[in-house]
Amino acid sequence: MEAGTSNGLGYTDPASSTAAMPSSVKGKERGEIEIKIEFGGGLHLLFSQQARHVVHVPAHVPDSSPSKPVDMRYLVKYLKSDLLSERIEMFGEGDGVRPGILVLINDADWELEGELDYELKDGDEVVFISTLHGG
Amino acid sequence: MRPLSLDEYKRYGRQMIQSEWGLPGQLKLKRATVAVVGAGGLGCPVLQYLAGAGVGTIRIVDHDEVDVSNLHRQVLHTTDRVGRNKAESAAMAIEALNPHVKAVSIPKAVHNNNAIELLSGIDILIDCTDRPETRYLLSDTAVRLDIPLVSGAAIASSGQWAVYGGVMNGKRRACYRCMWPAVIGDGGGRCSDVGVWGPVTGMVGCGMAGEAIKEILGHGDGYMHMMRLGTPLRSIKLRSQRPTCSCAGGEAPEIRVGECSTKTTTAVERVSPKELHAIQDSVTIVDTRPPTEFGICALESSHNVPLADILAHPDEMTRRYPGQIVFVCRQGNDSLLAAEKVQEAGGTVKDLRGGLVAWSRDVDPEFPVY
Ligand SMILES: [Zn+2]
Numbered sequence: 136m137e138a139g140t141s142n143g144l145g146y147t148d149p150a151s152s153t154a155a156m157p158s159s160v161k162g163k164e165r166g167e168i169e170i171k172i173e174f175g176g177g178l179h180l181l182f183s184q185q186a187r188h189v190v191h192v193p194a195h196v197p198d199s200s201p202s203k204p205v206d207m208r209y210l211v212k213y214l215k216s217d218l219l220s221e222r223i224e225m226f227g228e229g230d231g232v233r234p235g236i237l238v239l240i241n242d243a244d245w246e247l248e249g250e251l252d253y254e255l256k257d258g259d260e261v262v263f264i265s266t267l268h269g270g
Numbered sequence: 271m272r273p274l275s276l277d278e279y280k281r282y283g284r285q286m287i288q289s290e291w292g293l294p295g296q297l298k299l300k301r302a303t304v305a306v307v308g309a310g311g312l313g314c315p316v317l318q319y320l321a322g323a324g325v326g327t328i329r330i331v332d333h334d335e336v337d338v339s340n341l342h343r344q345v346l347h348t349t350d351r352v353g354r355n356k357a358e359s360a361a362m363a364i365e366a367l368n369p370h371v372k373a374v375s376i377p378k379a380v381h382n383n384n385a386i387e388l389l390s391g392i393d394i395l396i397d398c399t400d401r402p403e404t405r406y407l408l409s410d411t412a413v414r415l416d417i418p419l420v421s422g423a424a425i426a427s428s429g430q431w432a433v434y435g436g437v438m439n440g441k442r443r444a445c446y447r448c449m450w451p452a453v454i455g456d457g458g459g460r461c462s463d464v465g466v467w468g469p470v471t472g473m474v475g476c477g478m479a480g481e482a483i484k485e486i487l488g489h490g491d492g493y494m495h496m497m498r499l500g501t502p503l504r505s506i507k508l509r510s511q512r513p514t515c516s517c518a519g520g521e522a523p524e525i526r527v528g529e530c531s532t533k534t535t536t537a538v539e540r541v542s543p544k545e546l547h548a549i550q551d552s553v554t555i556v557d558t559r560p561p562t563e564f565g566i567c568a569l570e571s572s573h574n575v576p577l578a579d580i581l582a583h584p585d586e587m588t589r590r591y592p593g594q595i596v597f598v599c600r601q602g603n604d605s606l607l608a609a610e611k612v613q614e615a616g617g618t619v620k621d622l623r624g625g626l627v628a629w630s631r632d633v634d635p636e637f638p639v640y
Binding site for chain 1: 310423
């Protein structure tokens, strides 16, 4: 991206970044779980230039029967429809994310966690990151 | 016959007395040949620690010359070596640090046709470059030579590093393409555009040197490390080889960079620095750089409106500045983009060709270039 838009890789004061964690939605309601989201490697440019988000999603996939716990498939769909500020093809491919985006669930490569089938728990942290090139 | 000279026993004593190291470990280092591509912000600390530790032979590949703007982070180069080739400058620093190391400087750019020739015969390849195309080329070369690749990157206050490829515990590790099959956007930007903390390139470079030494000693593991000043280090287990990757016999897709940049088709009138100087008092000069850069130096009577704000509301510019606007930036790329967008929105615009760098060269030599 051009200079003038922050690349989101710059310094953040640890105190301010944890205390004032920006929230995308208001309070958590009954039947919802809270997920921390972080975009690294410049991917935040696709999400209103904001590296950290907190989202509240239903604990169970709406209208699923039998009732199904919410999974990464639901979260990725939610990010595309509710949080993404740029063209969908910059981030998504099919149900998932574009090749070149590494997804970490609680600091583990999501490949080890079942990828889209991973069932989310309250408090989970999901990081989307792409590779850097400077040197 | 002693395997090391008396000076080497003393020189390496503090590392050799550790149980994971010992004399056998020191001899492994002495027999090793590594290549470091890029003697810049990452390459300097990598070279410094590998040379200090006693890696026997180090090839240094860099076609670039030392610039004074490198010195805040490229700690092997010196003010009096500005203008010299970086590989040669780094080799001089290594020879001064440790005469037991054979430093071979290769003042060339690595490309498709010479990569194998320049890099064959090494045990580990260390990627300290800054262009995505070169990074994928080095990964493909390491796969072909069947050696591990230590690869790192740093920009602003963020960094990443890992060992890719090679075999660990009998399993093939992911190569760089396995982990990063495509580049998203422009990969975070370049140090010359976005800036970088010197200590961050140092931290990533030290991490890379540590990984290279672990590989040589036989203590390699499979983690990727991601850092950002002010937040804890993230270390994640690297996946194993992707069966569809080119390192496993699959296709190697072409790497495309920077596809998120905005393109326009209108032609904007561009002026030279001298032409702008002549009309300076009758036009509005809008500087599209970020406020931090505007705060470093700016043209008298120019207005600062950062590029992102202009792109978000180009029509607002025509309302605010109804007369002739001349857009300027550091090198003339962002300002041109701004000028095109505002012209599309009905504004009367010109753009300073070559930016403030050209202004300093052609009109005011006292204007700082950074
Ligand atoms: Zn691979």
